[in-house]
Amino acid sequence: MLSLTLLSIPLIASLLLLFTRGGLSRNLALVFTLLQLGFTVYAYQVFKTEGAAPFDLLRNWSAKPFLNVHFSMDGMSLLMVILTNLLLPLIVLSGYNRETERPHLFYSLMLFMQFALNGVFMAFDGFVYYIFWELALIPIYFISFVWGGENRAQITLKFFIYTLVGSLLMLFGFLFLYNGSPAHSLDWASMVLNKSCSCNQTWLFWLFFVAFAIKIPIIPFHTWQPDTYKTAPTQGTMLLSGIMLKMGTYSLIRWLLPIVPNGVMEWQPLVITLCVVGVVYASIIAIMQRDLKKLLAYSSIAHVGLISAGIFALNLSGLQGSLVQMFAHGINVVGLFFCADIIFNRTCNGNVEGIGGIRLLAPQFSTWFMVVVLGSVALPLTNGFVGEFMLLYGVYEYHTWLSVVAGLTIILGAVYMLRMYQKVVLGKAVMENLVFPDLMWNEKVVLITIGILIFVTGLFPAPIIELTEPVLKTIINK
Amino acid sequence: MNTIIYTSVLGFFCMLAEILNLRKLIVPVLVLGLAVIFGLNLNDWNLNQSYYNNMLHVDNFSVAFGGLAIFVTLMVFILSTDFYGSNNYHISDYMSILTFILVGALMMFSFSNLTMMFLGIETLSIAMYVMAGSKRFDIRSNEAGFKYFLMGSFASCFLLFGIALIYGTTGSFDLGKIAEYTIQNQGNISPLFYTGMVLMVFAMLFKVSAAPFHFWAPDVYEGAPALITAYMSTLVKIAAFAAFYKIMSATFFYTSEKVELVLMAATILTLLVGNLIALAQSNFKRLLAYSGISHAGYMMLVILSAKNQPAGALFYYSLAYSLSTLAAFAIAIPMFKSAGTEDISAFNGLSKKNPLAAAAMSMAMLGLAGIPPFAGFLGKYYIFTEALQSEYFYTTLLAICCSMVGVYYYFKVIIAMYGKPANEVKYESTFNFNLVLWVCLGLSLLIGLNPAPILNIF
Structure with missing residues (x-):
């Protein structure tokens, strides 16, 4: 259940922030990100002594189509969760001497982003992982778009569509695996353990690879990135470059290599x-x-x-x-x-x-x-x-x-x-x-x-x- | 069955209310009555009974879709008090016609005989022609009504002709008997049967506004009063799809190889036409018309894979689509009223004037674009799994690519709200509009997060 707590702190904070105004929202955001950081440290201790068991959460979400919710934790996830929750307070703090228009919305989106990122790193089911992967895109789009600089409409839309192209290809890949696997399961462990997918991996590789390569970005899939970094507000750029980009590299190891x-x-x-x-x-x-x-x-x-x-x-x-x-x-x-x-x-x-x-x-x-x-x-x-x-x-x-x-x-x-x-x-x-x-x-x-x-x-x-x-x-x- | 009768009674009450001078009572009685009918409808769950020599058959399919249709109508009635506030004089006519549209839709969910289906489609369509032209002094509305009527009656002719040919070969209007015929005569089915089948498919493609029979949709959506457009893009589409699904799954799939090609071509064309032409739209209602065409394309995938009985996918998708569309209209209608234009530019800078409405509109658009956690995403996911299971590999890939294109035009509205400088239009909404808006968005989020009860409904 620890994973659920790690997810719910930023989510609750992000909802709470919508009802605050002015300087209060900034302070509250800082308090919550620090709280999350503290809890991450605690999670680290638990993980060292007890392993992944306290983090494991497996529930059935829907019977047809068969979908599960599965959160868990291993060393790699923990490392990324630590990185996310370590950087977030710094990113919030870096905005302290800046004036942000509508700060409650800004910081609320930021904490929502934290929620989604934690979810991406802790998801151990392909479907849940995909949902969080998409969820992470929405707040960062709005952060870059609403608080961005010149030409933000074109640039951020390009960014959004670019990354969504990748995501949808990945979705197709997951759908294909889902239909191909006998148990209709997208669970990470089962996908890694059984070498079930004897299907043609030649092109299946590209469905996933392009999604991750766009996010990372690997040349030649990078053209969205320089403009977006420039246009986005600095805190947004920090989120993008510091954490979101790691989603891509993390996913290469977590999903592409074993699947x-x-x-x-x-x-x-x-x-x-x-x-x-x-x-x-x-x-x-x-x-x-x-x-x-x-x-x-x-x-x-x-x-x-x-x-x-x-x-x-x-x-x-x-x-x-x-x-x-x-x-x-x-x-x-x-x-x-x-x-x-x-x-x-x-x-x-x-x-x-x-x-x-x-x-x-x-x-x-x-x-x-x-x-x-x-x-x-x-x-x-x-x-x-x-x-x-x-x-x-x-x-x-x-x-x-x-x-x-x-x-x-x-x-x-x-x-x-x-x-x-x-x-x-x-x-x-x-x-x-x-x-x-x-x-x-x-x-x-x-x-x-x-x-x-x-x-x-x-x-x-x-x-x-x-x-x-x-x-x-x-x-x-x- | 009861639902159809009671709903008709409500429709007659509206007409009588005009004579008896009870105009003020119409909307409250209708809303209350529909709520009661909604409950009665759910009462028929697991009933599985046939009526009138198997003319109507009430099963879970018809109850579920009937519930959805009643819900949509209820929402539209709640909106109509404010929408028709200014010309109170005609409210009884409007309301009774709207109620009869619902009656037609309910018949289309529960028919088990082709004549009954035809009656349902005609009840719904004729009422809809009138409503499309109901803004009498507006030339666009007149055009919409006339166009819809001309094209629609052609489609009805095709449908009738198709039914006649099928009757000629099988000797029955009954869905079960027709299915029996196709099983018994596998291999030597009369060519007239196929001709009839294809004619019926054409007519149904027209009713669901699938390409290449979609040309009426943008003009009619644009010309009709906004509330009617909302009703048309939700209820009529769902009813047509449910009926389409019902005939396909009940009779035609035994012989589907012949029809498959036609359906597949229509699906691909619908996906491409809907999504690509929507890119160029600047009028919000036209945009939603093309978006409706593209959603028809996704739902066509369900029809294509009808042999797997994916009724659950169709229902979930219809629900998700109508919730988002109704929410979008619940903001757009008051916005258009004060802006005086139905262009996307009416939304310019809404986020500064009314952040809540802008956020709600964004949620509706994200829902239509199929982005999690809204129901639209899971709906698409479910449909794509079904289509892949039926091995429509490239069509699914195309559909996925098309949903990418879709993001662009839905985001045009979001960009207008958040990125463009504010215009001087004041956004004034009323309680009823907000009620419908948040009920729809809340439900969309709820079934997006907890889909199990709806997904496993059948």
């Missing part, structure tokens, strides 16, 4: 090449970008490209690396977008070359920004390093030259991130009369927490690896 193993084996060379090419391609575009948010968007594509490449290497180090890196990237990218937002908010300038000279005005901000940048270029001792190292090792085990190409990401990443940092923060101010107040209290809390997390997970990645090892082994053995 269509033959299809995966068949298409592995093509897909992994696609991912690695995507890494380099996105890095090069990131180098050319002048718009700060778009630069970060492309850097994000490069990073998740590497994560997916590690997943499709289909070995333990690749998979573990991908989970470590998913956790790390979630934290880093939220930090990066927050820094970008701070800069944009104070200078009203999103152009990398048009700012400069912040170091002198805001030393604290510059320091913490540096920490986040270092984390994302994978400096040893930061969280980015562990993950990327393991990922590259995984790709290396699969294919030597491919890993060399993928390894370029470290160099290229350093090029665009450090150049961006240099141009934006160091040097002389390009803008005249640049006023740049240093960090406010809430910004300090967020950035320092992120900074600490970057180092802590960089120095002690072992708990993450231990947590997820058993699940990954089951999946690999399959």
Whole structure:
């Protein structure tokens, strides 16, 4: 029943927030996300001592068509739930010195998003999983659309339709599996255990893969992403890049690999090449970008490209690396977008070359920004390093030259991130009369927490690896 | 059976009320009466009885669909007090005609004889022709009524001719006897039987507004008064589909290979036409007309897989569709009234003026688009599983792709409400409209979250 509590806290909070107004809704949102975080810590303790049993919830939903509701928990789910519930308070807090129109609706949607994300990660039945996957799309669409910037109508609709195309293909895949399986069950365990689906996995693979590839996004399914990241309000971008994108990579491991193993084996060379090419391609575009948010968007594509490449290497180090890196990237990218937002908010300038000279005005901000940048270029001792190292090792085990190409990401990443940092923060101010107040209290809390997390997970990645090892082994053995 | 009789009595009461000067009583009596009939109808659950030499057959199918039809009518009656508030003079005529539409629909759910089906369809259609043209001084409404009448009577001719041919070959109007004939004569069924069957299918395709017989729908939906459009797009469509399903599942599936191709072509065409043309619409009623055509396409999948007896899927889908459509109209009607236009632009900036109404409209649109947790999603899911089980593989894939297209035009309304600058129109709703709105949305959410009782109804 613990899983039900994890789901109901954000849901109740999101409904409650609709009846509040003004500053109260923000505070209440923070209280509830912290409560959820506390409960997640408790859940972690329970999971360590008692395993998955207290989380398991299996109910029949409807007899014809035979549908079950099944929530459960394993190491991988727990890791993603922790990531979600850890980032949410930070995301709420980052909005404290901003004025948001209609905050009750904004934060209500945000908490609803948290509810849906928790559901995605805890669902162990294909149908429930699909419902939560779709549910997560609705709040983020409204957040990006209602509170978004220029051209939001076109861009967010493109985003919505793009991701829905993927979802519906996946729905078709699930329907097909449902009809194909003798028990008419979409339960994860039964789908993993019995090698029932002897059907043609060649194209079944693509139904699922395209859905996840759009969400992640893997090139060439990425065209919705840079514009959406730019248009969405910063907190929305944080949700999108920090957590929602992880839905895709998580689902690759959770659903794609065990359900269509033959299809995966068949298409592995093509897909992994696609991912690695995507890494380099996105890095090069990131180098050319002048718009700060778009630069970060492309850097994000490069990073998740590497994560997916590690997943499709289909070995333990690749998979573990991908989970470590998913956790790390979630934290880093939220930090990066927050820094970008701070800069944009104070200078009203999103152009990398048009700012400069912040170091002198805001030393604290510059320091913490540096920490986040270092984390994302994978400096040893930061969280980015562990993950990327393991990922590259995984790709290396699969294919030597491919890993060399993928390894370029470290160099290229350093090029665009450090150049961006240099141009934006160091040097002389390009803008005249640049006023740049240093960090406010809430910004300090967020950035320092992120900074600490970057180092802590960089120095002690072992708990993450231990947590997820058993699940990954089951999946690999399959 | 009782429901049909009592509903007719209600219809006669409306006409008498005009003479006896009881006009004020009409709506309360109708609402109360329908509520009572709703209860009486449910009382027939598991009754399974035939009446009048097997002309009518009351079973769970007819009770369930009858309940749905009565519910929809009840909602429309609640709306009509405010809708017809300004020209009170004709209310008795309108109400009695609306009630007779329900009578026709109830006959279409419970017939077991083709003559009875024809009577039901005609009772419903003739009343509907009148209602479509009921805004007498509006030229569009006149056009709608006339167009609907001309096309509809052609369709009725086809239906009648089809029935006659089938009678000629089988010697009976009775569904059971016709089914018997097709089983006994497998392999050497007279070509006249197929001709009759295809003619009947054409007529039914017209009634459910499936392509290529859909041309009347946009014009009639647009021209008819908004409340009648709501009634037409829910009750008439459901009744036509239920009757269509009933003949297909009772008689024709024994010989379906021949009809299958026709039905499949119609399904594919309906899905494409409905969804693609809806993209270009800027008038809300026309949009809903094309959306209705596309929903007809999804429901056609049920007809296609009629040999699996997927009545549960049809019922769930009809319920989900009518709840969302009624909710959409419960906001749109007051909106149109104050805006003076029926364009989507009437909704511009509604979220700033009335966030609650905008949220409700979004919920209705999401429900129509088939996004969870609303009932529309599960309805589609159920239909697609049924279609896949009958091995309509590519048609299902096409239907899924079409629901993707659907999202675009439903979101046009959402974008207008949340993204466009506000217009000066004030949104003023009344208690009745809000009541219908929230009852429908609440039910849509409820059966979306807890579908088991409805899904397993048969």
